[in-house]
Amino acid sequence: MMNRRSIVVIATVAAILAAVIPLLSIAGYARHRAIQVETEHLKAYSGWTLQRAEQNFSQARHVFDMLEQDAWAACSPAHIARMRELTIDSQSVDEIGYFVDGQLACTSWGPVQQDIGIGVPSATLVDGYALYLHITPFVTGGAPLLAISRGDYNVLMKHERLVDVLTDTKMTLGLATLDGQLIAMSRKADGALSQALARGLADGHDQDLMYASAENTHFRAFAITDRSTAFDRMDQELLLLIPLGAGMSVILIGLVVWISRQHLSPQGALQLAIKRKAFVTHYQPIIELATGQCAGAEALVRWRQPDGSFVPPDMFIPLAERTGLIEPLTDLVIQRVVDDLASMLRREPSMHVAINIAACDMQSGRFLPVLSRALRGAGVAPTQVWLEATESGFMDVNAARATIDQARQAGHAIAIDDFGTGYSSLSLLQTLPLDALKIDKSFVDAIGTQAATSIVVPHIISMAHGLRFRIVAEGVETAAQEAYLREAGVQFVQGWLYSKALPLEAFLAFYKARNQRRTAPPPDTEATGLTPPPASPSAG
Numbered sequence: 001m002m003n004r005r006s007i008v009v010i011a012t013v014a015a016i017l018a019a020v021i022p023l024l025s026i027a028g029y030a031r032h033r034a035i036q037v038e039t040e041h042l043k044a045y046s047g048w049t050l051q052r053a054e055q056n057f058s059q060a061r062h063v064f065d066m067l068e069q070d071a072w073a074a075c076s077p078a079h080i081a082r083m084r085e086l087t088i089d090s091q092s093v094d095e096i097g098y099f100v101d102g103q104l105a106c107t108s109w110g111p112v113q114q115d116i117g118i119g120v121p122s123a124t125l126v127d128g129y130a131l132y133l134h135i136t137p138f139v140t141g142g143a144p145l146l147a148i149s150r151g152d153y154n155v156l157m158k159h160e161r162l163v164d165v166l167t168d169t170k171m172t173l174g175l176a177t178l179d180g181q182l183i184a185m186s187r188k189a190d191g192a193l194s195q196a197l198a199r200g201l202a203d204g205h206d207q208d209l210m211y212a213s214a215e216n217t218h219f220r221a222f223a224i225t226d227r228s229t230a231f232d233r234m235d236q237e238l239l240l241l242i243p244l245g246a247g248m249s250v251i252l253i254g255l256v257v258w259i260s261r262q263h264l265s266p267q268g269a270l271q272l273a274i275k276r277k278a279f280v281t282h283y284q285p286i287i288e289l290a291t292g293q294c295a296g297a298e299a300l301v302r303w304r305q306p307d308g309s310f311v312p313p314d315m316f317i318p319l320a321e322r323t324g325l326i327e328p329l330t331d332l333v334i335q336r337v338v339d340d341l342a343s344m345l346r347r348e349p350s351m352h353v354a355i356n357i358a359a360c361d362m363q364s365g366r367f368l369p370v371l372s373r374a375l376r377g378a379g380v381a382p383t384q385v386w387l388e389a390t391e392s393g394f395m396d397v398n399a400a401r402a403t404i405d406q407a408r409q410a411g412h413a414i415a416i417d418d419f420g421t422g423y424s425s426l427s428l429l430q431t432l433p434l435d436a437l438k439i440d441k442s443f444v445d446a447i448g449t450q451a452a453t454s455i456v457v458p459h460i461i462s463m464a465h466g467l468r469f470r471i472v473a474e475g476v477e478t479a480a481q482e483a484y485l486r487e488a489g490v491q492f493v494q495g496w497l498y499s500k501a502l503p504l505e506a507f508l509a510f511y512k513a514r515n516q517r518r519t520a521p522p523p524d525t526e527a528t529g530l531t532p533p534p535a536s537p538s539a540g
């Protein structure tokens with residue numbers, strides 16, 4: 001588990017990010033969206049500009065069709081009158097010219113005396129049309145016009161007419177030939193950009209301007225606007241999206257607070273640790289006094305911290321019991337013990353391991369199927385697994401009896417742990433079909449002292465003998481205690497005199513060393529059972 005300081009730092013950083021990221025994402029999204037929408041807007045206007053140009057172009061085509069329908073006497077009054085009539089009827093066409101042998105012979109205004117050649121077209125369109133971009137009308141004078149020619153005729157029209165589309169925001173519309181010659185612009189705009197767009201520059205934006213274009217078979221049209229237009233749009237989008245971003249920030253911050261509380265509250269931390277299976281079991285050897293051999297071990301759970309240290313069970317078992325987390329924890333311990341010791345238990349059929357069972361589990365018996373599944377899967381005999389519970393586990397006698405019966409039928413031995421520290425010990429011992437009694441360390445400590453409890457120890461032992469219980473004395477620390485217990489007929493001992501609780505590897509090594517030595521003919525120490533344990537990492 002991380003320490004509080006790291007959690008607070010991480011939670012603070014996460015909360016700041018949770019507050020800022022949604023707002024930045026929303027701003028980024030709004031910017032992207034605004035540019036996208038404005039590009040589509042410009043593209044739509046480019047399309048409408050093309051439509052407008054085509055309308056003008058089709059009016060020119062109509063004029064040509066009308067004139068070519070009849071065989072006119074060239075520049076006759078009727079011919080000129082017809083040209084004038086068509087000029088007046090058409091909204092787009094300002095003047096019509098008629099050429100003979102490449103020389104302007106007459107216009108919709110009348111015959112032409114001057115020597116005016118047709119000239120070289122600026123661009124040739126499909127369908128046999130030619131474009132002359134800047135023709136100065138010689139009759140009316142004035143600003144240059146655009147000429148479209150077909151056959152012997154040309155029609156003149158104002159450039160701006162091709163791009164006179166009403167826009168809803170400020171923008172410049174432009175029209176060009178497909179080979180990149182600029183025909184008309186609705187307003188003045190950046191020259192280099194307009195030329196580039198006329199030549200087919202793709203949609204996009206620079207520091208100041210945004211632009212998009214569209215094409216048809218005759219023309220290319222484009223639209224240019226200031227980027228501020230898009231940013232105005234972005235402001236509107238942002239206004240709509242900010243509550244959404246703020247809502248997301250609040251949800252994320254709430255999540256961060258919830259997760260950090262999970263980590264910071266002891267219950268939350270324990271819950272997470274169970275979820276992450278952050279527990280190991282250490283094994284405290286149990287010594288058989290008659291042989292001095294290691295007869296088994298008590299499994300003692302430890303909560304592993306990220307820095308490699310361990311939290312002892314006294315620090316979290318009571319919390320686990322209060323909060324109901326003891327149940328998944330018991331299951332974890334069962335699985336861990338089986339994973340750790342299965343092969344050794346299979347190899348050493350006389351060895352046993354004792355697992356602590358919490359009071360509520362002892363009363364419900366809920367863990368028994370879990371244990372039986374785990375043992376069956378690993379091929380371990382249930383007789384090799386002892387179950388230890390303190391007196392509180394047996395308080396509800398009927399419930400406890402059901403669990404004990406089931407457990408014993410399965411083959412487990414049941415031990416009453418920390419005997420003498422709780423209430424109603426005597427009646428419990430007589431009422432329940434128990435197999436073993438563990439004398440609490442506080443009684444063992446009293447051996448050979450003047451403490452009042454020292455008087456009780458022989459009575460506990462003789463009572464256990466009377467009930468035919470196996471006896472395990474816990475917390476044996478001195479040779480004198482061991483000598484007393486041996487004399488009193490206690491079969492098993494457990495305590496720092498032999499070994500503290502050991503990590504798995506160290507326990508396996510202890511077991512091997514201890515039992516190998518004991519099978520060899522005994523040195524002097526053999527008779528006392530006081531062989532010092534091999535040097536091993538202490539973890540108890």
Ligand SMILES: Nc1nc2c(ncn2[C@@H]2O[C@@H]3COP(=O)(O)O[C@H]4[C@@H](O)[C@H](n5cnc6c(=O)[nH]c(N)nc65)O[C@@H]4COP(=O)(O)O[C@H]3[C@H]2O)c(=O)[nH]1
Nearest residue numbers: 300301312313314333356357358475476477495496501540
């Ligand atoms: N000073 C001293 N201490 C000795 C000596 N010999 C053994 N001990 C300590 O006494 C405790 C014996 O376990 P316990 O009475 O079952 O008492 C256990 C048991 O009630 C509970 N516990 C441990 N593991 C589990 C578990 O897996 N499930 C449940 N429900 N409770 C557990 O936590 C208690 C404390 O366990 P630990 O801290 O490992 O402490 C262990 C052990 O390290 C000694 O010679 N001197």
